[in-house]
Amino acid sequence: MTVKTTLEQRSLTGLDRFISGVDGRLRQLAGQPSQTSPSSRPSPASAHQEPPLSARERDHAGALMRVNHTGEVCAQALYQGQALAARSDATRQSLLSAAQEEADHLAWCETRLRELDAKPSRLNPLFYAASFALGAITAVAGDKVSLGFVHATEERVAGHLRAHLKSLPGEDRKSQLILQQMLADEERHGEEALAMGGQEFARPIKDVMTLASQVMTRTTYWI
Numbered sequence: 702m703t704v705k706t707t708l709e710q711r712s713l714t715g716l717d718r719f720i721s722g723v724d725g726r727l728r729q730l731a732g733q734p735s736q737t738s739p740s741s742r743p744s745p746a747s748a749h750q751e752p753p754l755s756a757r758e759r760d761h762a763g764a765l766m767r768v769n770h771t772g773e774v775c776a777q778a779l780y781q782g783q784a785l786a787a788r789s790d791a792t793r794q795s796l797l798s799a800a801q802e803e804a805d806h807l808a809w810c811e812t813r814l815r816e817l818d819a820k821p822s823r824l825n826p827l828f829y830a831a832s833f834a835l836g837a838i839t840a841v842a843g844d845k846v847s848l849g850f851v852h853a854t855e856e857r858v859a860g861h862l863r864a865h866l867k868s869l870p871g872e873d874r875k876s877q878l879i880l881q882q883m884l885a886d887e888e889r890h891g892e893e894a895l896a897m898g899g900q901e902f903a904r905p906i907k908d909v910m911t912l913a914s915q916v917m918t919r920t921t922y923w924i
Contacts, residue, residue, distance in 0.1 A: 741801060744809040745882045746875035751816060758870040763819025764922045765865045766876060769883070770810035771822045771921040772858060775832040776803040779854065782836025783847050792844045795897060799851070799890045806886065809879045816875070822921040848899030853907050855891030857914045859884055 780800035787793040862884040
């Protein structure tokens with residue numbers, strides 16, 4: 702009884718919170734309710750009313766937000782995989798801090814999907830597993846490579862967000878505000894990764910990453 706009480710009262714370590722976060726995300730992707738806090742920041746769209754959209758505009762906006770939602774699922778997995786195998790505490794804390802902001806993005810996208818009567822991609826569990834493994838692999842290569850991968854990834858993400866901001870229906874201010882804040886955060890994550898010593902990847906590597914990201918965006922728009 703004493704041991705149980707001690708364990709219940711023990712403060713959670715960083716590793717405990719990390720494992721809890723991964724477990725919560727996997728449960729959520731499997732369709733089970735998550736016990737983690739949905740967002741640490743309010744959605745930029747929370748104070749705005751739902752815009753009048755045609756059925757076609759609503760379907761298109763929902764599909765774009767589904768793509769962005771999957772992108773945030775991938776970002777969560779990537780940062781968690783990298784944090785698991787990070788060499789230094791400074792790198793690990795930087796990755797986990799960025800992952801928290803990505804969790805905010807994920808929550809905002811989930812809310813917007815519901816508002817648009819759209820559903821998350823059925824491929825999310827697959828993309829989560831692949832991204833987590835990729836994050837862990839880059840972390841094993843060292844913090845310099847891992848942080849460089851963050852920078853290159855955020856460049857790709859920022860490009861997609863800019864394209865989506867142009868493609869969204871002009872009346873859909875709610876989705877626009879969400880993507881604008883996400884874009885600012887993603888660009889900052891990339892800059893911080895370089896400032897912490899991340900390696901600038903060569904153009905051929907970035908081109909391969911662009912092709913891989915296009916596979917995700919083109920499939921999750923529909924599925």
